[in-house]
Structure formats: structure tokens, C-alpha cells
Amino acid sequence: MIPAQFDYERPASLAEACQALAEDDEAKVLAGGQSLLPLLRLRLAYPSKLVDVGRLDELKGVHDRGDHVFIGAMATHDEVMRSPAVTSGCPLVAMATSHVADPAIRHRGTFGGSLAHSDPAGDLPAVVLALDGVFVARSAQGEREIPAAEFFVDYLESSLAQGEILAGVKIPKLGDGWGFHYEKFHRTAQAWAIVGVAAAVRRSNGAITEARIGLTNMGPTPLRARATEAALRGVELGDAVRQACEQAAEDTSPPSDLHAQPDYRRHLARVLTHRAVRTAAGSP
Amino acid sequence: MTVQEVGQPRRRKEDARLLTGRTQWTDNLTRPGLLHVMFLRSPMAHARIASVDVSAARGLPGVVAAFSGQDFAAEQGSLPCAWPVTEDIVIPDHPPMAVDEVRYVGEAVACVVATDRYRAADALDAIEVEYEPLPAVVDMNQALAPDSPKVHEAGNKAFNVTITSGDVEAAFRDAPVVIDRTYVQQRLIPSAMEPRAVMADTDGESFTVWSSTQIPHVLRVMLAVVTGIPEHRIRVIAPDVGGGFGSKLQVTAEEVLCLLLARRLGKPVKWTESRSEGNLTVHHGRDQIQHVRLAADADGRIRGLQVDLLADMGAYLMLVTPGIPMLGAQMFNAIYKMDAYQFGCTGVFTTKMPTDAYRGAGRPEATFAIERVMDELAAELGMDPVEVRRRNWIKHEEFPYTTISGLTYDSGNYEAATEKALALFGYDKLRAEQADRRDRGDPVQLGIGVSTFTEMCGLAPSRMLGEANYGAGGWEHASVRMLPTGKVEVITGTSPHGQGHVTSWSQIVSDALGVPFDDVTVLHGDTAIAHKGMDTYGSRSLVIGGVAVVKACDKVKEKARRLAAHLMECSPDDLEFAAGAFKVRGTEQQRTIQELAYAAFTAHDLPEGVEARLDSDATFDPDNYSFPHGTHLCAAEVDTETGMVKIRSYVAVDDVGTVINPLIVEGQVQGGIAQGIAQALFEEAVYDADGNLLTTTMADYLLPSAADLPNFTLDRTQTPATSNPLGVKGVGEAGTIASTPAVVNAIVDALRPYGIHDIRMPCTPERVWRALEGVRR
Incomplete structure (x- = not known):
């Protein structure tokens, strides 16, 4: 890897890291490096400085905090998918994380890094959006909480300001009766999702009482399939679910690339949403 | 008692070293004062080069030199095409670094030599190139249209071939079934695990080139021809090579230029490609449009086959570019009997990376087309696809069988x-x-x-390569040396890059000479050690190189027999060879091959006409392909x-x-x-x-x-x-x-x-x- 020249700083505390970023508009945070290093390698990014937060204990770990699970930004994908707090408190996160790239990348890549990168083709943004996660950002000015619905601004763009670092994400625990599924559609195991669907479905007495659906790679940001969510409310399993899922691609603007055209992605969103919801509804 | 080695699932001798990182990839090698080369590559598919200004790059820290194509125009020669498949083939000039015109994205236009790769990469950004865009030619059918922009002055057609066997017209006339299909063999990128890398050094007189290549011997000859550096002053070494799949069966611009840079600067230089650079500039594979027509009787019996190919050459003809579709010319008929066959092929220039050998090279394309069409025939007739094949294939009792395309299949079932x-x-x-x-x-x-495939491989009988107008022979060479202590050193002209020749050759030698598997070592991939060789491609190494090893062992044994007879005072005919020893029939008297190796080394008592050392060379050239x-x-x-x-x-x-x-x-x-x-x-x-x-x-x-x-x-x-x-x-x-x-x-x-x-x-x-x-x- 032959990147362009950059300065490198490894601050001893999160406060120092925020300071280093605030001082330099062209500085970038280096976490697990699984998104940033490819950009450097291809010389698609020319940061003046990398602020390495890899050794900051304040960003590490996964914590069960009663009504939510707090996942530190520097928790690796592998830690997240194996964490008992995650597998019991927010199993959808564990399920989706196990689909991220390959084992080598999951040992390096981080939960926070992947979300802060805000790639709509990444698996985690749609999941956190579906679960109404809350992003916790730190800066010299203190701490700020950003609801997932406001975090993803545009393609590769989050609402984090320069000088702000993602400290972690609160994933609210859902109560009883919820089932989950992440349906990832990709051509090879290591490839990005052409389309992904994260579904959380609550059932009561055979009917769906609530559904939350996050869509991966169906627009410049992760999206919620709001029309389908609304149509699923109160619906019995069966044909009505299929009909509700026919609306999954509404208000999406899927990209066109080598792997798929927009009309095919819309079709996939409908089929995969149906599969994800059906599977999620089948689990207790 | 010795076990027969051939047929044993021996673990590979190569693997412990490869798996524990004790490898010598070209990129791992270094030389005192090593400099690093990087190439500036065209972002345009087709353009006239108005100017290249490297002066700003030359002034940057760590930069030792920067050159444009013009700077090497007088000495860089033209990259070779060794397989002019027709008399009137168009072989355009192919400068390693573009001088006047670029014809594909990725073509080198300038280079930087620096003290490290980071500075070299930074300096590339400082080179100014002015391009005058010309129209790209991407699609083969459009390239052949009369009004198409031209890739080369001579036009976009490189060659055209038609081969006919039998009465094709009669086969199709009144045929109850005709299947007519067009298939696209998409362009592929051979993705060897180890990217290409080249290092070159000089002592002021001679040159050594280390390259991640499949063909050190061919490369040496070609570097001499292209650069004019005398062949005996060039040594080529293929160190550990991490895969090739045909992509390293090539004489590349980077190999030529690293050699010339070492000569011009008098210093060692190295270049290693990035994966993206490789995707752009390692020759590509396949890329054919195949029009296939098959005529059959109502019972599924094939009457005739007609094939018409467009083969995308890319922008230039590289080492065997035009030969690749021709390797399929005799394979479309595959294992099937038929009355008539016609093969046509047009090689087309486009403004894309040249194509060349990629695993199978011409034969996968042919096999795909015929096996797809056989299924179409079965579907058309409502017949089981296995049954339609059974009705047409050559039966085991019919071998050897000369096919409609003229190959003689020696065996099969x-x-x-x-x-x-x-x-x-x-x-x-x-x-x-x-x-x-x-x-x-x-x-x-x-x-x-x-x-139900077959292929022709074991490339190749030199006589047949000559008939196909290929620029070299297809023989292979081996030396087998018994060392004084009874161990065996094998030198092979093949150049393994993942195939495990060291292990397989050891098994062959172990059986041939009756020596332990572990007592055999195999040397390869260095023209100073393996002085003759035609290298590794086309599933040829075992079929030709392995047989050369057997032949060399036979000669060693013959020499040992004469020596044993002399030492035991008997006639060579009285000796039988088993389990690594010559025994006088009907007696307990014997000499092991190891004892004889020592006796040949000391040379104290040699028979007339037997030279010191128990060793021999052999060259094998097959009579036929294998199938x-x-x-x-x-x-x-x-x-x-x-x-x-x-x-x-x-x-x-x-x-x-x-x-x-x-x-x-x-x-x-x-x-x-x-x-x-x-x-x-x-x-x-x-x-x-x-x-x-x-x-x-x-x-x-x-x-x-x-x-x-x-x-x-x-x-x-x-x-x-x-x-x-x-x-x-x-x-x-x-x-x-x-x-x-x-x-x-x-x-x-x-x-x-x-x-x-x-x-x-x-x-x-x-x-x-x-x-x-x-x-x-």
C-alpha cells in the first residue's frame, strides 16, 4: 500500500483526540482502518493527518445498560457478534454483524468505524436505523446524542462535525414478542450487499403489532421502509404480509452500479423484505 | 523395501517453506542500493501524446530519474508476438512505453525511479502529459464496421483464418435439425495471488532479471531479442512465483523497461504492481464472440459443425495473443464424431488491454460452445443431454481416433x-x-x-508447433545428477509456480532410480542453473518435463549399469536393476546406485568410455498432444x-x-x-x-x-x-x-x-x- 503522505497522531485520551481533530480540518479518524485504508491505498483520500483512536479504552467494550446495550465505537465486529449483551439484548445486531465481509475484516473493523463511514451499502447502518439506535458523539464541547434517523445525512456523510468522534451507540432493547432477521443479498460472501433488509417484527396473538424495517443500499443513506411498516401493522401472517412488502421500495432511490440497476434493486427490496419479515415473524 | 512412490498422495515438499513465510517472492528480494520504479499510466483509452514533461518529477526529493517513452524510443524495441498465425497477420509495433500514441487505459507513458516507492508514487503526480483524445474502439462488431475509427493505421482486423474439413455444405443441406447460437466469452482478468514484480541489476557487463514469471527461459531469449543485449549476458531468475494461470506467460513492458533502466542507471531497480495496476495491465483472457451452427439428424447424430469467432486481441498482439483462439481451432468438435467441420476466426483490435493466455487458453472457449450446443440439441430433440452425447462420442474401442479437425486422440474412455x-x-x-x-x-x-469435455494439452510436439507457425519448440529438458553421497539433484526446464513439480519429480525419480523420496532435490527457474527449458504452461510440465526426467534417469541407469558391470566383472546384460541396486543374476553380488555414484565420483576405476560422475541430460519432445x-x-x-x-x-x-x-x-x-x-x-x-x-x-x-x-x-x-x-x-x-x-x-x-x-x-x-x-x- 503506497498512500500519499500524512501525519500520524495517537492521542492518549478521547479529549486529546477531539482536540487533534478540531485543530485540523483535513484530519481523519483512524479506527479499524477497513474503510479508510482502501481509500488511502487507492489515493482516493488525501488526509493531512490520521488520528488513531485504536488504543482509547473509552471507546472500547460492549456494555449492558438495562434498557439498552451500549456498543463502544472501537468494539470490533467480532467482539460485537460474540458479545452476550448483544446476542441477548439486540440479536439483530449480532446477526447482521456476522454477515460483515469476512473473519479477517471482522477482527479489524469496528462497529463505530463502520457506522461513522456512513456507507449505505454497509450492513450496520440499516440495522441501527431500524432499531432506532442513538449515536453518542464526543467533542471538546462535550457529549451529544444523535438519533439514528438524523445521523445519516448523505452518501458517506454523517452528521458528525469535524472535531467530533463517535464514542458509541445505544441500541434500545426491544421487549418481548419481537423477532428479527437480516436478509443480505450479495454475489460473493465478501461482497457488499446489493440490497439488504433488516427486520424487527413484533407479534401478538398471531398478528403483527409492529414492524421496523431498515434497507441497505437502497439510496444514498440507509432507509426505513415506512410504507411497509405501516401496512404491516395489525396484519395476520400470509398474503397480507406479501402485499404489505410490495411497498418496500417506496421512497427509495437505489444506486446503479456494476452489480445491479435500480429497478432490480427495487424488486429485490420487495422480495427480500417479504423474506425478512416472514422469517422475523416466525421467531418468538 | 521401497514402496512405489508414483501414485502416493505425498504431501508437497514445497509447502512447509511456503506456509511459514520462508519464501522468495520477487518483491521480497533486495539488492544494495536498490531503486524503485513506478509507471505513469494512460487514463485515456486512445489518444495522441502531444507532450510528456517529467522535469518537475525529476526535481522532487528522493527521485533519481524520470523518463518518458520518448527517452527510451531508440532502445526499447517492440514487445514480441511469437505466434503469427497467418502469413498476412498485422503485428503492430508495440513499444514498452508509449511514444506517440496510447491505445488502452493503463498503457505506460512515463516512469519514475526513486529511493522508495512512496516518493516514486508522489512523483508520478508531478508528471505532465498532454493528450489529444482519439475515439475509443471497444466493441468488436463496431470495430469491424467500415466507418469505425482505427486502433492502428492498418485497420482493426489482425488476421482471419478459415479451416474446413469435410463437406460442410452437404452436412447442413436438408439437415433435420440446425442449432444456431451465439455465445459471448466475457473478458476475464487472471488474478494470480502474487502480483507481478520485476527486479533487474547489472555488474556493468552482464544483467540479472528476477521476475514473477512462468517462463524464465523464453523471457531470456526475448529480452535479448527486444533490447539487443546479448543473450549470454542476461540471466533470468524466476524465484518463488505465486501463481500465473497464463498471465505470467508473457514478455512484459515492465520486464523490458526494468532491464533498460538498470542498464541506463547502472543500478538495481525493482517494480511491483498494485492489484489495481494489475487489473489494468496484466493481459486479460477469453473475450470472444462465438457464432456456432450445428447440423444433426433427427436421432441426434451430428452431421456438421460450423464455428465463426470474433476474438478480441485488445490493442496489441503480445507473446501468443493471436494463438489463443487458434488453440481452440481443433477443439470445438471435442469428443464427437461428425462428417464436416469448419472453423473461422477473425482477430480484432480494440482499445483495450491485450488478451493472451489464461488457464485453458482457447480450449475452455471451444469446450463451452460445443457443450452448450450439445445441450441445445438435446432440448430441441427432447432427448436427455447425456444420451445425445452418448450417441455422438468416440467409443472407447475406437481409439486411437483421428477427429474431423485432424487431431489423433490416443486414448480415452x-x-x-x-x-x-x-x-x-x-x-x-x-x-x-x-x-x-x-x-x-x-x-x-x-x-x-x-x-463431457476433452482438451488437447501437453504443449506441445515441436513439429506441430512449427506447422502452426509458433515461434519456438515444445520440447522439455531435464538433468539428473547423482551426488557423491548418493543423493540426487534434478534440474528441470519447467518453471513451477504452484504446481508442486519438486514433489512430483521427486516421486518419479525415486521410483526410477530406487532412491528415497527425501533424497531427491529439484532445482528450477534460473537460466544459470537450468540451462535449457521451455517453461510451464498449457498443462505441459509433467507430460513433457516429467517425461524428460524419466529419460534422464534412464540414461543415468544405463551409465550406472556399465559401471556396475565393470566393477563386478560381468556383462551388463547379466545385471538386473531393482530397488536401487544392480544385481548379478543368480548371485548375491550387487552394487547400489549410491555406491556407484561414489565410484563414479572418485573415478578411480572407470570402464572405457564412462565419464566421471553419474549424471545425464535428456530432452523430450512428444509425438502428439495429450487428451x-x-x-x-x-x-x-x-x-x-x-x-x-x-x-x-x-x-x-x-x-x-x-x-x-x-x-x-x-x-x-x-x-x-x-x-x-x-x-x-x-x-x-x-x-x-x-x-x-x-x-x-x-x-x-x-x-x-x-x-x-x-x-x-x-x-x-x-x-x-x-x-x-x-x-x-x-x-x-x-x-x-x-x-x-x-x-x-x-x-x-x-x-x-x-x-x-x-x-x-x-x-x-x-x-x-x-x-x-x-x-x-
Whole structure:
């Protein structure tokens, strides 16, 4: 890897890291490096400085905090998918994380890094959006909480300001009766999702009482399939679910690339949403 | 007592070193004062170069030199094409660094030499190139249109060939069935695990070039021819080489330029490509449009076959570019008998990276077309695809058999391989499940694909290469030396880059000389050590190089016999050789080969005419190609809602003749099948209409990993080749040749009830879905 020249700083505390970023508009945070290093390698990014937060204990770990699970930004994908707090408190996160790239990348890549990168083709943004996660950002000015619905601004763009670092994400625990599924559609195991669907479905007495659906790679940001969510409310399993899922691609603007055209992605969103919801509804 | 080594699944001698990182990849090597080279590459598919200004780059820290193509115009020569397939072929000048015009994205236009790679890369940004854009020529059919912009002044047609055997017109006239199809062999990027790398150094008089190459011997000759540096002053070393698949069967711009830079600067230089640079500038593979017509009787018997190819040469003709489609010229008829055959091929220039050898080289393309068309014939007649093949293939009792295209297949048993494969596969049961799914209207349909392939390999009989106007012979060389302590040193002219020659050659020598497997070492890949060789490609190494080793062992034994007879005072005819010793018949008197090696070393008492040291050289040149064959069966599930294809099971029964090491053979077949499946489902080099390569990273150019492939069920039949004393046929390419049509046939078989008779490769979910959408409307 032959990147362009950059300065490198490894601050001893999160406060120092925020300071280093605030001082330099062209500085970038280096976490697990699984998104940033490819950009450097291809010389698609020319940061003046990398602020390495890899050794900051304040960003590490996964914590069960009663009504939510707090996942530190520097928790690796592998830690997240194996964490008992995650597998019991927010199993959808564990399920989706196990689909991220390959084992080598999951040992390096981080939960926070992947979300802060805000790639709509990444698996985690749609999941956190579906679960109404809350992003916790730190800066010299203190701490700020950003609801997932406001975090993803545009393609590769989050609402984090320069000088702000993602400290972690609160994933609210859902109560009883919820089932989950992440349906990832990709051509090879290591490839990005052409389309992904994260579904959380609550059932009561055979009917769906609530559904939350996050869509991966169906627009410049992760999206919620709001029309389908609304149509699923109160619906019995069966044909009505299929009909509700026919609306999954509404208000999406899927990209066109080598792997798929927009009309095919819309079709996939409908089929995969149906599969994800059906599977999620089948689990207790 | 010694066990017979040939046939044992020996673990590879190479692996402990390779797996523990004690390797010598070219990029790991260094020299005192080593400088690093990087190339500035054209971002334009086609343009006149108005100016190149390297002066700003020269002034940057750490930069030792920077040059444009013009700076080397007088000495860089033209990259060679060694296979002018016709008398009137157009072979354009191919400067290693472009001087006046660039003709594909990635073509080198300037270079920087610096003290490290970071500074070299930074300096590339400081080079100013002014391009005057010319129109890109991307599509072969458009390239041949009269009003097409020209890639070269002489036009866009490189060559045209037509070969006819039998009365084609009669075969098609009044034929009850004619199948007429056009298939596209997409362009592929051979993705060897080790990227290319070159290092060159000089002592002021002679030059050494280290390169991640398959062909150190050919490269040495060609570097001398291209640069004018006398051949005896060039030494080429292929250190550990991490895969090639044909992509390192090449004489590259970078090899020539590193040598010339070492000469100009008087210093060692090295270049290592990045993966993206490799995707742009390692020669590509395949890229043909195949128009195939097959005439048959109502009972499925083939009357005639007519093939018309457009073969994309890319922008230039490289080492064997035009020969690749010609390697398929005699293979479209495959294992089938027919009355008439016609092969036509037009080589077309486009403003894209040149194509050249890629695993199978011409034969996968041919096999794909015929095996796809055989399935179409079966469907047309409502016949089982295995049955239609059975009615047409050469029966085992008919060998040797001279085919309609003029090759003589020495041996084979298609019936045996097919019966074994069908049983392992559970063919009838899967057909029943397929029928059931069709009846139920299951959204996941099942398809079964057959490929009863053969190939010609063991490249090649020199006489036949001469007839094909290839620029070299196809012999191979080996030396076998008994060392004074009884150990054996083998020098082979083959150049392994993952095939395990060290292990297989050791097994061969162990049996031939009766010495322990561990007592044999094999040297290769250095023109100063292996002074003769034709290197490794075309599944030739064992079939020719391995046989050369046997021949050299025979000569060593003959010399040892004369020495043993002399020492034991008997006639050579009284000696029998077994278990590594010459024994006087009917006595206990014997001399081991090790004792004789020592006696030959001391030379105290040699018979007249026997020279000191027990060693010998041999060269083997076969009379014929070899013809591995086999039957591959694939069951694929096609999700008709999403278009996703999942391979459920895959059975391959290969006949590669005698097997030296079953573990290595299995590895070759596994990897080969995976690479063929990759063409069917995943890989495609995509250029846009302006000639930009869109698949420059592995995020865009999809290579499957183990997670994307099923377990393969492998078995073999063994019909020894009669064209060489080992009975071997070669196995390097078989899996790749066989598997692509097996997979696509399975997919099309699943979709046939919908009225779909083809999916273009790679059969992506989107393409399958669109085909279904097309018929649903």
C-alpha cells in the first residue's frame, strides 16, 4: 500500500483526540482502518493527518445498560457478534454483524468505524436505523446524542462535525414478542450487499403489532421502509404480509452500479423484505 | 523395501517453506542500493501524446530519474508476438512505453525511479502529459464496421483464418435439425495471488532479471531479442512465483523497461504492481464472440459443425495473443464424431488491454460452445443431454481416433467416466426432483448441467508447433545428477509456480532410480542453473518435463549399469536393476546406485568410455498432444424470484491418465473447477464505452472464495496416455475447461421450462432475473 503522505497522531485520551481533530480540518479518524485504508491505498483520500483512536479504552467494550446495550465505537465486529449483551439484548445486531465481509475484516473493523463511514451499502447502518439506535458523539464541547434517523445525512456523510468522534451507540432493547432477521443479498460472501433488509417484527396473538424495517443500499443513506411498516401493522401472517412488502421500495432511490440497476434493486427490496419479515415473524 | 512412490498422495515438499513465510517472492528480494520504479499510466483509452514533461518529477526529493517513452524510443524495441498465425497477420509495433500514441487505459507513458516507492508514487503526480483524445474502439462488431475509427493505421482486423474439413455444405443441406447460437466469452482478468514484480541489476557487463514469471527461459531469449543485449549476458531468475494461470506467460513492458533502466542507471531497480495496476495491465483472457451452427439428424447424430469467432486481441498482439483462439481451432468438435467441420476466426483490435493466455487458453472457449450446443440439441430433440452425447462420442474401442479437425486422440474412455459420474451424482434421483419442482411450480427450480469435455494439452510436439507457425519448440529438458553421497539433484526446464513439480519429480525419480523420496532435490527457474527449458504452461510440465526426467534417469541407469558391470566383472546384460541396486543374476553380488555414484565420483576405476560422475541430460519432445477428458455434472438451484444461482452439488470424474500424486491432482482439479465456476457466475472485466476499465478492484471484479463454492465430489478413471512412457496426460487446465459449461448448462436447464435457452456469462442474479422478466411479460 503506497498512500500519499500524512501525519500520524495517537492521542492518549478521547479529549486529546477531539482536540487533534478540531485543530485540523483535513484530519481523519483512524479506527479499524477497513474503510479508510482502501481509500488511502487507492489515493482516493488525501488526509493531512490520521488520528488513531485504536488504543482509547473509552471507546472500547460492549456494555449492558438495562434498557439498552451500549456498543463502544472501537468494539470490533467480532467482539460485537460474540458479545452476550448483544446476542441477548439486540440479536439483530449480532446477526447482521456476522454477515460483515469476512473473519479477517471482522477482527479489524469496528462497529463505530463502520457506522461513522456512513456507507449505505454497509450492513450496520440499516440495522441501527431500524432499531432506532442513538449515536453518542464526543467533542471538546462535550457529549451529544444523535438519533439514528438524523445521523445519516448523505452518501458517506454523517452528521458528525469535524472535531467530533463517535464514542458509541445505544441500541434500545426491544421487549418481548419481537423477532428479527437480516436478509443480505450479495454475489460473493465478501461482497457488499446489493440490497439488504433488516427486520424487527413484533407479534401478538398471531398478528403483527409492529414492524421496523431498515434497507441497505437502497439510496444514498440507509432507509426505513415506512410504507411497509405501516401496512404491516395489525396484519395476520400470509398474503397480507406479501402485499404489505410490495411497498418496500417506496421512497427509495437505489444506486446503479456494476452489480445491479435500480429497478432490480427495487424488486429485490420487495422480495427480500417479504423474506425478512416472514422469517422475523416466525421467531418468538 | 521401497514402496512405489508414483501414485502416493505425498504431501508437497514445497509447502512447509511456503506456509511459514520462508519464501522468495520477487518483491521480497533486495539488492544494495536498490531503486524503485513506478509507471505513469494512460487514463485515456486512445489518444495522441502531444507532450510528456517529467522535469518537475525529476526535481522532487528522493527521485533519481524520470523518463518518458520518448527517452527510451531508440532502445526499447517492440514487445514480441511469437505466434503469427497467418502469413498476412498485422503485428503492430508495440513499444514498452508509449511514444506517440496510447491505445488502452493503463498503457505506460512515463516512469519514475526513486529511493522508495512512496516518493516514486508522489512523483508520478508531478508528471505532465498532454493528450489529444482519439475515439475509443471497444466493441468488436463496431470495430469491424467500415466507418469505425482505427486502433492502428492498418485497420482493426489482425488476421482471419478459415479451416474446413469435410463437406460442410452437404452436412447442413436438408439437415433435420440446425442449432444456431451465439455465445459471448466475457473478458476475464487472471488474478494470480502474487502480483507481478520485476527486479533487474547489472555488474556493468552482464544483467540479472528476477521476475514473477512462468517462463524464465523464453523471457531470456526475448529480452535479448527486444533490447539487443546479448543473450549470454542476461540471466533470468524466476524465484518463488505465486501463481500465473497464463498471465505470467508473457514478455512484459515492465520486464523490458526494468532491464533498460538498470542498464541506463547502472543500478538495481525493482517494480511491483498494485492489484489495481494489475487489473489494468496484466493481459486479460477469453473475450470472444462465438457464432456456432450445428447440423444433426433427427436421432441426434451430428452431421456438421460450423464455428465463426470474433476474438478480441485488445490493442496489441503480445507473446501468443493471436494463438489463443487458434488453440481452440481443433477443439470445438471435442469428443464427437461428425462428417464436416469448419472453423473461422477473425482477430480484432480494440482499445483495450491485450488478451493472451489464461488457464485453458482457447480450449475452455471451444469446450463451452460445443457443450452448450450439445445441450441445445438435446432440448430441441427432447432427448436427455447425456444420451445425445452418448450417441455422438468416440467409443472407447475406437481409439486411437483421428477427429474431423485432424487431431489423433490416443486414448480415452468417455463411457466409463460418464457412468461413474452419473452414479456418484445420483442423476436419476435429481432428475426426479427436478420434475417434481417443475410440477409444483417451486420458486426455486433445479437444473442439471453436463459437460463431457476433452482438451488437447501437453504443449506441445515441436513439429506441430512449427506447422502452426509458433515461434519456438515444445520440447522439455531435464538433468539428473547423482551426488557423491548418493543423493540426487534434478534440474528441470519447467518453471513451477504452484504446481508442486519438486514433489512430483521427486516421486518419479525415486521410483526410477530406487532412491528415497527425501533424497531427491529439484532445482528450477534460473537460466544459470537450468540451462535449457521451455517453461510451464498449457498443462505441459509433467507430460513433457516429467517425461524428460524419466529419460534422464534412464540414461543415468544405463551409465550406472556399465559401471556396475565393470566393477563386478560381468556383462551388463547379466545385471538386473531393482530397488536401487544392480544385481548379478543368480548371485548375491550387487552394487547400489549410491555406491556407484561414489565410484563414479572418485573415478578411480572407470570402464572405457564412462565419464566421471553419474549424471545425464535428456530432452523430450512428444509425438502428439495429450487428451485428458472427463465428465462433470452440476446441480444448480435457481431462485426464480431473485435470480440467484446456488450450486447444490458438483461431481467431476476426470481421466488424466496415470496419476503421479493424487493429492496434487485433486488440488489442480479443485482449483480448476473453482476458476471455471468463477467464469460462469462471477468474473467479468468490464470496459465502458470510452474504454475505461470499471473493474479495477476486487470489490468490482468478483473472485469467489471457498465460502462461495460447494464441496466438489471428485473421482477418476485412468486410461493411460500412449503418447508418453509415464502414461500421463496433464491436469493443470482440465477443471477450468470442464466446469464453465457444466454450470451454465445447469442454469439453462433449470430455466428451460420458461422458454429461456441462454444466460450470458457471468450468470449474475440480475441477468437471470431479467431473462425471467423478459419471458414473464
